[in-house]
Amino acid sequence: MSKTQKGKYQNKNVYLNAAFDIIKEVGVDKLTMRKVADQLDVSPMYKHFANKDELLKAVLDEFIARADILPADELPWDQWVSFVAKGMFRALQGETSWLPLLGTFDVGDNALQVTLSFVNKLMAAGFSFAQALEAYLAMIHLVIGAVTLQSTMGRGNQALLDSIAGTGSISTKQLKQTIFQDQIDIGLPLLIEALRGRVQYE
Amino acid sequence: MSKTQKGKYQNKNVYLNAAFDIIKEVGVDKLTMRKVADQLDVSPMYKHFANKDELLKAVLDEFIARADILPADELPWDQWVSFVAKGMFRALQGETSWLPLLGTFDVGDNALQVTLSFVNKLMAAGFSFAQALEAYLAMIHLVIGAVTLQSTMGRGNQALLDSIAGTGSISTKQLKQTIFQDQIDIGLPLLIEALRGRVQYE
DNA sequence: ACCTGAACACCGTTCAAGT
């Protein structure tokens, strides 16, 4: 307890940790201000955060920091990109309830750090700034889209399987292999191929 | 009124249309069962749909049908793919509140129709079935990701601009051009480049 | 100044009761 501590819960981190506990238990979508308050034995709602959105924004940025997806700097750029993309995919796959928030909040400091590292890595490999930034954005698009679809695909989706099998151009086994692989492994190789083509003719 | 009509609102479409009216006004996220009931002057809730999810699933598939994004068949495959992707992007951009649902529901009949058209088009152009299906999934990933990020980017995001400008490797004007373009125009050309490379060495 | 907890205006969903 520092000398400047005032009130029951001056420390924002106490709230962030409580939020993480609850999210681990019930998912982001079922996080409520009341549950945070209950866990801390505090009235709804003592405000470090003006409203629920402010809390979620802070939790999201902390989530990005904890995901810790930046690889070692020695990797060649294409492996580096692949590592980051798969790391993001895995982190988000474990918490798909984050997805709806990615488009609604401005990036926080930790997200920004990832962006800058990515751009620097690709510029060191010979990409222009604009190319590097576009590569970053395209990778994010793929990750978000892949995580979004992963759950639908993973669930089986018999209707889709049946209908597609009806075209008769592929064995069911092959079809399942295509659909049930990690979605990120579909677009990511294509992205890296395209990037490789661009940097070579720089 | 058909002879088999029973009860006040036998017709599911009445509910779908009411839902669309409300969504146009307040967005998908603020659609409630009560609002649908009120608009139809019906008690909450006479059930054509077992619950809110069932209603949303039906509305989503109808939304896909209305988006009407399949282009004319005469286009070469790369333009055809680009047309579909941009059409989806535009449709979803107008209703971003749909995004959270894309990963939670199984595909409906209308979504399936789009998938099959896409796969057929690419197979006619020389792609294998697996390639065509992967191309479709990668395109969907890009569209979902692009729409998700579009709103964050469009909003300005001064923190990101400032921080990146600090790298000094690009003029602010160039930076804004990269960030503020339609997000779909970033990844889509890369995807099509990569696909072109694959079909040629088939 | 700091914190409480009742209150307000909502939700999705259920179900006894009416027609």
Place this chain on the structure above:
DNA sequence: ACCTGAACACCGTTCAAGT
């Protein structure tokens, strides 16, 4: 058989009242 609307168990947010 069909439909109602009150009720239940929740929300986010506000704010008079207490300490």
